[in-house]
Amino acid sequence: MKVLWILAHPEPRSLNGALRDEGLHTLKELGHEVRESDLYAMRWNPVVDAADFGHDPARRLVVGAASERAHAQGRLSDDIAAEQDKLAWADTLVVQFPLWWFGMPAILKGWFDRVLVQGFAFGLTGERGQVRRYGDGGLAGKRALVITTAGARRSGLGPRGVHGDLEDVLFPLLHGTLWYTGVAVVPPLLIPSADRHTPAGHPAVLAELRERLRDLPTTPAIGYRHEHGGDYGTDLVLAPHLAPGRHGLDVHRTDRGGPPTSPSR
Template sequence: MTNHLVDIAIEVLKAQGHEVLQSDLYAMGWKAVFDGEDFPERANRERLSLIEESGYAFANGCQTPDVEEEQRKIQAADAVILLFPLWWFSMPAIMKGWVDRVWAYGLAYGYQGAGNAYRYGDGGFAGKRALLAVSVGGPAEDYSPRGINGPLEQLLFPITHGTLFFPGMQVLPTFAVYGTVRIEGNRMTEVDAAWRGRVERLFDDAPIPFRPQNGGDYPDRHVLADHVAPTRTGLMVHVVEAPRPSVAEECGVPVPR
């Protein structure tokens, strides 16, 4: 399913005149472990601090070539689409390792050497759009508001709000395809049409209205002001309002609210 969605996305985007930069992590043999091998030139050879070494390598142009190439793609992109199967309620380990290594200090966090001043709506990836396309083996009911697995938008919150919105990206509502273990022909046609629509509107659809850190809702940059959503707590309090249903739902592919 994932490769099928990739092929459709590339076709649609190229038809619109966009250049597409692709990273097939398995085909690339991507190194998923973030460790000392990422830093051939060390700031401190006595003690390995991944944050310190990441910042030093990024600032001094001594990152490994594979990391530099992926950062080049991200920095050149107007939008980033992450396509993956849902594995144990998150992205596969190889993709998490891609984030760990590519989201360098000074770029995705610690931007401009200002600590946490630029995050959640600001930062090195500000101005870019992001979209998750997730294939889910289980039925939509399991991921509904009272479903046994929990709502998908909350399971993916560490990715949409943390990995993507944290460094400044505007994140679109997730495109999810459920029951991918077995999909009949008619439903596959619906999925294809829905996905084509989402990709066609990649630069038009409204993003999830996450609350920006520097928009006034977090006076100390840490905790919501007392007057903001005073009766709400939990993950979704950091969303101004419930995300709009995706086009996948309108085309008959269930998406939980």
């Protein structure tokens, strides 16, 4: 595999730092190629603005159109272009962050905002003129593993946990960002009770990480439905014969709400 490891944590001596270090070591030991984006160490700018696109600040900025033009004309800022080069190189992404207020840290959200521009990761059309998204898109063919630490106990982020099921909590990232742009996502790795971890407890957590990384090439992806696989109507609503009478995020998974679909390009 060619792995891009994206880390969003401010402290390299933290549990997240230990996970990153062990993860990179394990991947290299297994013979995989690895590149890294350590966003805090890079002092990554998370804020989208006109300078990203070489846009005249005196003119009204329409982000989608400006980003698409800049990408097509090779005028994106150097930091964005460098991250896009890493993405183009990689066939696998590891996205690692602490779960803060039920989402990713702002610096990581800003990485997605600035790097996955229109014309690069989305806003593309297929051979028949259909919009390429949800299982298709500029990042189609890549896979991703999300690793997140949380202060909550594992049970609290389970199917009946007070915080909500982890895959539901991460749905905006797993489905709305990664799957939307074509990336197949494997089940996320949760490291619970992270604020109560001490270095003495790291070996068990690191062993769990190593196992997930060893299995990553063959781990089945979450069975999200393809938009153009026949499961959705022109109104983008799931067909009534699939998961009848059910609502919620699970209906968008073939492994929980009906037969699998395949992309139509």
